[in-house]
Amino acid sequence: MINIELEKAIKLMVKSIEEIKETEEIKLIEAGGRIIAEDIYAPMSNPPFDRSPLDGYALISEDTKGASRENIKKLTVVECIFAGEYSERVLQRGETVRIMTGAKIPKGADCVIRQENTNYGQDEVEIYEELCEYDNYCFAGEDIKKEDLLIREGALLTYVHQGILSSMGISKVKVKAKPRIGLIVTGDEVGIPGQQLRNGKIYDSNLHLLYSRLNEFGLKPIIAEIIGDSAEKVGKRIGEIINDVDLIITTGGVSVGEKDILHNVLQLIDANRVFWKVNLKPGTPAMYSLYKNKPILSLSGNPFAALTTFELLGRPVLAKLSGNDNLQLKQVNGIMEDEFNKPSMKRRFMRAFFNNGKVSFHENKHSSGMLASMIGCNCLIDVKKGTQKLGKGDNVNVVLL
Amino acid sequence: MINIELEKAIKLMVKSIEEIKETEEIKLIEAGGRIIAEDIYAPMSNPPFDRSPLDGYALISEDTKGASRENIKKLTVVECIFAGEYSERVLQRGETVRIMTGAKIPKGADCVIRQENTNYGQDEVEIYEELCEYDNYCFAGEDIKKEDLLIREGALLTYVHQGILSSMGISKVKVKAKPRIGLIVTGDEVGIPGQQLRNGKIYDSNLHLLYSRLNEFGLKPIIAEIIGDSAEKVGKRIGEIINDVDLIITTGGVSVGEKDILHNVLQLIDANRVFWKVNLKPGTPAMYSLYKNKPILSLSGNPFAALTTFELLGRPVLAKLSGNDNLQLKQVNGIMEDEFNKPSMKRRFMRAFFNNGKVSFHENKHSSGMLASMIGCNCLIDVKKGTQKLGKGDNVNVVLL
Numbered sequence A, B: 001m002i003n004i005e006l007e008k009a010i011k012l013m014v015k016s017i018e019e020i021k022e023t024e025e026i027k028l029i030e031a032g033g034r035i036i037a038e039d040i041y042a043p044m045s046n047p048p049f050d051r052s053p054l055d056g057y058a059l060i061s062e063d064t065k066g067a068s069r070e071n072i073k074k075l076t077v078v079e080c081i082f083a084g085e086y087s088e089r090v091l092q093r094g095e096t097v098r099i100m101t102g103a104k105i106p107k108g109a110d111c112v113i114r115q116e117n118t119n120y121g122q123d124e125v126e127i128y129e130e131l132c133e134y135d136n137y138c139f140a141g142e143d144i145k146k147e148d149l150l151i152r153e154g155a156l157l158t159y160v161h162q163g164i165l166s167s168m169g170i171s172k173v174k175v176k177a178k179p180r181i182g183l184i185v186t187g188d189e190v191g192i193p194g195q196q197l198r199n200g201k202i203y204d205s206n207l208h209l210l211y212s213r214l215n216e217f218g219l220k221p222i223i224a225e226i227i228g229d230s231a232e233k234v235g236k237r238i239g240e241i242i243n244d245v246d247l248i249i250t251t252g253g254v255s256v257g258e259k260d261i262l263h264n265v266l267q268l269i270d271a272n273r274v275f276w277k278v279n280l281k282p283g284t285p286a287m288y289s290l291y292k293n294k295p296i297l298s299l300s301g302n303p304f305a306a307l308t309t310f311e312l313l314g315r316p317v318l319a320k321l322s323g324n325d326n327l328q329l330k331q332v333n334g335i336m337e338d339e340f341n342k343p344s345m346k347r348r349f350m351r352a353f354f355n356n357g358k359v360s361f362h363e364n365k366h367s368s369g370m371l372a373s374m375i376g377c378n379c380l381i382d383v384k385k386g387t388q389k390l391g392k393g394d395n396v397n398v399v400l401l
Helices: A006-016 A159-167 A206-216 A231-244 A262-269 A303-322 B006-016 B159-167 B206-216 B231-244 B262-269 B303-322
Strands: A002-004 A023-027 A056-059 A073-081 A095-099 A111-114 A124-127 A149-151 A172-176 A181-186 A223-227 A247-251 A272-278 A287-291 A294-299 A330-336 A348-355 A358-360 A379-383 A395-400 B002-004 B023-027 B056-059 B073-081 B095-099 B111-114 B124-127 B149-151 B172-176 B181-186 B223-227 B247-251 B272-278 B287-291 B294-299 B330-336 B348-355 B358-360 B379-383 B395-400
Touching (some): A006 A272, A006 A303, A159 B303, A223 A231, A231 A247, A330 A379, B006 B287, B006 B294, B006 B303, B056 B073, B149 B159, B206 B223, B231 B262, B262 B287, B348 B395
Parallel strands (some): A181 A247, B181 B247
Antiparallel strands (some): A056 A111, A379 A395, B287 B294, B348 B379
């Protein structure tokens, strides 16, 4: 298919691939940012036992009936337990156990008196107030009940989950395997940073840009290479790596010039082109193919175009492959704070800054070569085809980066 | 000092420490998320030469005077250059160079005609339009000019910076060294996940919670241990590691009970307590000390309290040590969408959900033990001391997590 809408392109890509089925069991403490591969239910209650929320004395509430500073009751202190300790004892009438914050309340006791309302007695303690059943009493399972659903399959593991799972005694979790990504930057003009730049060449932007962005998504490519403009070379390399990766992303060579080699590459390796050219700017000539059932997303070589179409087309593919909905495009509404007075003949994505519902331009450079002006931008304005101008106060659709 | 305000506590901590001076030079491609240690200026212009923005013919605009489809002008094609190539030639009147997108415009040429407005001639080409000087002409330095400031000392390196620095031929960057953090969880009651839980004990939350949160900040602790309630042991361990770390964070043992050992620990090692008890809930008994000029931040053992005070007190310390302003507390205003009807005798931080200026409670559990209810929360409401209730529509201060 040629010249399709973005939404159609996304639908075609997502339909053509499946979520990666592999999972791995890894240490909980290192699992932050990973996607959970199965529903996890609480294997125990938390707290695991009834416990004291304060330093005091565990006792039987009946024993405090009528107690006050004027009418002191006295109880025999039979034991002292700190957090982490426990008593085998079953408390009898007239007895009390000195108990510290977090310690397990002994059997028989039905409440805890705050130490400030006693004389802090060691063998015998004076009780200065009357208590009801379950006063100052934390029940087992108050935070989490055994069998509670702790985290759903597909959730992104955060530090709060890690704390909670740890409190359940869980030390390993099953997470989804990450998609293995191969990144290939084509173009005879692309020089390698750190090396001498030859006349007529420019240094790479796309490899660093996309590698780093994938890294920010937690999806560092396993292969990342700059290859020239030889269709044979690029085709050969794709053939070599296709079985080791779940997705190949290429930049460059997708337009209609003589050196737009990706068309030849696909023919050479006998890949199946799903679409070419998406009705948007920048990055129109984006292409998507399948080779040995693996997706190849081919983006324009212009850095801003590569970046824009990577976000628009790449994220939905990554979300599907990795089962990570956090990678889906985040589309919100915004109100323009600035104007833009050029008509847009095609649908166009413009870099901008989104803050609290308001959209402003960071700088007034919108040429697709202007990578520097991306600094400080955090969204793309989705400018509809045929828009004459964007005015202050206009409502716009925005894709958050 | 005892019983101080949060703002005073932050001021004291920040004053007591210095930003880490060490820097390291690392590969640009792996430097995402690091803090840049020096201003970086553009070592070259980008593009490094005048180049063609399209496929066409570079020529001298004078030669097109009066040209149209009716009044065709003809030029001799003297060379053909693709992106990455260049010509030594100085173009003469009557000559043209076939040029592809991104290729360097040869000397003498002052514009480029779009190939669609020619007959695509190989040796001689027909020109169908009149051009002006610098039509379809990209100037060297259009994106970045040599000596431009590319990134400031103290900036967080993102993928856009990485793409830009790469396009400048830069392959290594000087970044600030990360603070080395030691995390010590105290408490005889704390069991290790993955091991059998003994009666009266609970599994660790704090080690996993704070380690994982620090990891999210890019500051994985270099030491993370669970130690019991022996002041001698804890003191000994702090003594052993103090020279290898820039900051120690402890949890537990800071209240006033018999097992609140941190007070003894500080005496044993002869550390200097800067403050104890901050006027807020949860986590009031937070403590801050200096030992061998290194900061020790000691938080309450209750997980939600530890988490809250880690954010409120820990982030400013981390921001200062690492020279990373992104770690500073992010305070914003919000409008309450829910009610909370309990009076707050002390200043109180309540977990909540912030979205587009609106603040809602995620669940109605506010006991400080309820770690599970932190899931889905992304902010803390700063409830002023003496607040009787929070009503729908009330303006509140919020700390974003």
